[in-house]
Amino acid sequence: MSLEKITTISGRGVHVPGNDIDTDRIIPARFMKCVTFDGLGEYLFHDVRKNADGSAKQHPLNDPRFQGATILLSGANFGCGSSREHAPQALQKHGFRAVIAESYAEIFFGNCTTLGMPCLGASRADVQKVAAAVAANPAVEITIDLGRSEIRFAGQAIRAVIRDSAREALINGRWDAIGDLLEGVGDVKRVAAGLPYLTV
Amino acid sequence: MSKSLFQKVWETHTVRTLANGQTQLLIGTHLIHEVTSPQAFGMLRDLGLTVLMPHRTFATVDHIVPTDQVSEPYADPLADAMIKALRRSCREHGITFFDRATGKQGIVHIVGPEQGITQPGTTIACGDSHTSTHGAFGAIAFGIGTTQIRDVLATQTMALNQLKVRRINVTGRLRPGVYAKDVILHLIRTLGVNGGTGYAYEYGGEVFDRFSMEERMTVCNMSIEGGARAGYVNPDETTFAYLRGRPYAPAGAGWDVAVARWKSFASDPGCAYDDTVTIRGEEIPPTVTWGINPGQGVAITETIPDPAKATAADEKASIEEALAYMKLSPGAPIKGTRIDVAFLGSCTNGRLSDFQEVAKYLKGRHVAPGVKAIAVPGSQGVGVLCASLGIDRVFRDAGFEWREAGCSMCLAMNPDKLVGDQLCASSSNRNFKGRQGSPTGRTFLMSPLMVAAAAVTGRVADAREVFGVSPG
Numbered sequence: 001m002s003l004e005k006i007t008t009i010s011g012r013g014v015h016v017p018g019n020d021i022d023t024d025r026i027i028p029a030r031f032m033k034c035v036t037f038d039g040l041g042e043y044l045f046h047d048v049r050k051n052a053d054g055s056a057k058q059h060p061l062n063d064p065r066f067q068g069a070t071i072l073l074s075g076a077n078f079g080c081g082s083s084r085e086h087a088p089q090a091l092q093k094h095g096f097r098a099v100i101a102e103s104y105a106e107i108f109f110g111n112c113t114t115l116g117m118p119c120l121g122a123s124r125a126d127v128q129k130v131a132a133a134v135a136a137n138p139a140v141e142i143t144i145d146l147g148r149s150e151i152r153f154a155g156q157a158i159r160a161v162i163r164d165s166a167r168e169a170l171i172n173g174r175w176d177a178i179g180d181l182l183e184g185v186g187d188v189k190r191v192a193a194g195l196p197y198l199t200v
Numbered sequence: 201m202s203k204s205l206f207q208k209v210w211e212t213h214t215v216r217t218l219a220n221g222q223t224q225l226l227i228g229t230h231l232i233h234e235v236t237s238p239q240a241f242g243m244l245r246d247l248g249l250t251v252l253m254p255h256r257t258f259a260t261v262d263h264i265v266p267t268d269q270v271s272e273p274y275a276d277p278l279a280d281a282m283i284k285a286l287r288r289s290c291r292e293h294g295i296t297f298f299d300r301a302t303g304k305q306g307i308v309h310i311v312g313p314e315q316g317i318t319q320p321g322t323t324i325a326c327g328d329s330h331t332s333t334h335g336a337f338g339a340i341a342f343g344i345g346t347t348q349i350r351d352v353l354a355t356q357t358m359a360l361n362q363l364k365v366r367r368i369n370v371t372g373r374l375r376p377g378v379y380a381k382d383v384i385l386h387l388i389r390t391l392g393v394n395g396g397t398g399y400a401y402e403y404g405g406e407v408f409d410r411f412s413m414e415e416r417m418t419v420c421n422m423s424i425e426g427g428a429r430a431g432y433v434n435p436d437e438t439t440f441a442y443l444r445g446r447p448y449a450p451a452g453a454g455w456d457v458a459v460a461r462w463k464s465f466a467s468d469p470g471c472a473y474d475d476t477v478t479i480r481g482e483e484i485p486p487t488v489t490w491g492i493n494p495g496q497g498v499a500i501t502e503t504i505p506d507p508a509k510a511t512a513a514d515e516k517a518s519i520e521e522a523l524a525y526m527k528l529s530p531g532a533p534i535k536g537t538r539i540d541v542a543f544l545g546s547c548t549n550g551r552l553s554d555f556q557e558v559a560k561y562l563k564g565r566h567v568a569p570g571v572k573a574i575a576v577p578g579s580q581g582v583g584v585l586c587a588s589l590g591i592d593r594v595f596r597d598a599g600f601e602w603r604e605a606g607c608s609m610c611l612a613m614n615p616d617k618l619v620g621d622q623l624c625a626s627s628s629n630r631n632f633k634g635r636q637g638s639p640t641g642r643t644f645l646m647s648p649l650m651v652a653a654a655a656v657t658g659r660v661a662d663a664r665e666v667f668g669v670s671p672g
Contacts, residue, residue, distance in 0.1 A: 019518060020393055020493050024632040028639070029611045033264060033278035035238040035285050037346075047639035076514075077394040080427070080493070081632060082611075083329035084236065085345030106397055106429050107329060111345035165361055168220035177218070177359040178247070181351055184224045185252070187215045188357055191226050195212065196461070197322055198228055198256060 005173040006116055009098045010143040011070030014060050015131040016045070021074055022081035023108060027090040040086055041093030065138040073131050074101040079108025088112040098144050100151060100160070102127055113166045116175045120144060120151065121161035129158060146171050202468030205434055206365045206400050209340045209465060213323045215357055222359040229256055229317060229324040230352045231308045232295075234286040235263040235613065236327030240349035241289040249354040251293040256356065258317055259290050260298040262307040264613040267576050267603035270300065279614065306579020306605040309333035309547040313417065314581050316446025319458075320435035321465035325352050330547050330629065332423040335432030336416035337439055338465055340400065342430060363429055364398055364474035369405035372481040377664035380415035381549060381627070381647035383407065385487040385497045388426040391477065393495040396428025399474070402467065403433050407481040413442040414553040421548045422629050425494040434466040488534050488660060489631050489645040491522035496631075498534055500650070500662045506530035525633055526642050527621065534660055537644070540622040542573040542655035543636075544600070544648055546610040549627035550578025552585050554648045559594040561652065561667040567599030568658030574601045574616065576608040600655070612637025625654035
């Protein structure tokens with residue numbers, strides 16, 4: 001299975017500030033009534049972006065200056081709560097290609113990596129620097145360089161943190177693990193043979 | 201060398217190390233439900249793959265089943281389509297499906313243990329973050345996304361990073377009127393909603409030694425709300441007694457062999473942990489959340505936090521955000537806050553003992569005027585047991601609606617939803633913005649008996665006072 005080798009991602013950013021932004025907020029449960037992920041982008045952050053009558057609330061994703069942004073900036077423990085892959089799927093279908101935040105909830109981080117959407121960690125001060133540059137000039141290009149573990153924007157560079165296994169998987173085009181896992185199926189049968197509960 | 205249960209389970213289930221350093225881990229038991237699996241079966245089809253171990257895959261419907269309608273087609277066509285998609289996938293791949301017609305349907309984390317599928321020393325995965333519930337049996341259980349469901353269907357494995365283990369001791373005894381739910385809400389309040397990132401939590405100590413399996417499940421269930429990917433309790437005689445005689449538990453000569461094997465998985469005395477936390481059981485109060493994440497809780501006797509008294513800028517901002525959403529005043533006592541809805545159920549607190557404990561106190565009491573109260577057994581099995589003990593009657597007589605099994609108002613994917621900014625006293629696990637189905641709905645998390653106290657008084661109340669639980 002050949003996948004894109006994700007080494008650098010460039011694009012414009014949008015800052016959705018706050019800590020502990022949970023996956024219910026990213027995609028409310030009522031929009032998960034679907035048998036494919038296709039239409040989810042439309043409902044991204046729905047309840048914080050829209051009023052009950054469908055009109056737009058004040059939200060960075062509704063701000064015309066940040067339309068077309070492909071890199072999301074946020075705070076600590078981003079993506080906490082439900083394991084729903086609908087959350088990263090909604091981000092990706094909406095057009096996002098990467099997230100830069102202070103930290104991530106673990107299941108969300110793994111779900112994003114599996115979709116080839118890197119989640120980079122950065123210190124609060126550094127996230128603020130990127131956010132300030134984006135606020136000053138929404139057209140500023142942000143480049144995430146996974147090989148060098150850095151993020152460049154507006155003539156500045158900050159350190160980006162990502163778990164080694166995720167970086168390896170992304171830059172080597174192995175972020176969707178299915179190919180690797182299928183190669184190991186022969187060994188699965190050997191390990192399973194030693195586990196009595198599997199034969200029942 | 202002495203090892204923790206986590207290490208033993210990890211080692212016995214390791215298939216190999218992948219090129220990126222992750223472990224390919226064998227998942228012995230795969231539980232699926234109607235909301236996160238249809239897309240996975242679609243992916244499987246797209247790749248021309250099939251289910252490797254259909255006999256180790258078990259399905260049920262819980263997330264979107266209506267609790268006030270039994271016959272199909274369901275009123276919600278999307279829900280109906282998802283349930284039919286799962287039924288079709290199970291038939292096509294030979295997967296056991298605990299459909300409503302079997303009498304064994306229910307919330308996936310209640311059905312697994314009830315059927316004896318959840319066993320010590322095993323690995324379990326399910327496309328639901330509360331899969332950590334199964335850790336109560338000394339299993340290592342992971343909540344996963346849909347692409348990983350595909351991985352487990354196709355290969356019975358997934359790619360994982362190893363976790364560190366934090367031992368959490370709860371010593372001594374709980375005071376009367378303090379429950380397993382208070383233990384986990386207190387732990388999350390103390391350790392933080394992301395305090396467990398990178399860890400599996402091993403719960404132990406005298407309080408856990410005495411806990412029933414259902415109480416252990418309540419705590420393990422909410423491990424993820426503290427950021428821990430998994431949570432578990434070492435298997436002991438309580439575990440074995442629970443499993444004995446259940447449909448999928450070993451029987452006959454196989455029983456003793458299985459018990460001996462299960463015992464061998466328990467953490468060795470003196471094994472090393474990456475971190476240890478000790479909390480005195482006597483210090484845990486009945487706890488209620490006031491905010492928009494499960495760590496924002498206070499003792500029932502405390503006041504709602506005041507952002508002006510916050511020590512860190514972050515804390516101040518998060519209190520302000522929560523108070524604005526929750527429409528609460530800083531510094532006010534949490535006790536006495538008026539509620540609109542009482543919800544008793546969910547994979548956290550939808551088991552027999554939850555309803556049994558409340559029924560003891562609910563006799564002769566009635567839900568306060570203007571409060572909508574619903575009780576939702578976690579499985580058809582729980583519903584049948586409650587009916588045989590007359591528990592459903594106690595709830596109905598008290599003015600609760602007694603429903604069919606499902607996740608119901610915990611995540612409100614079915615018709616059970618809050619309306620507008622209603623405030624719900626809830627025995628569920630999440631108080632996120634909009635969680636219970638209304639974008640402005642509000643949730644207070646608490647133990648089942650505290651939900652009942654709120655239901656009968658119409659306000660957040662101290663169940664010990666309302667029901668005369670002796671302070672001990």
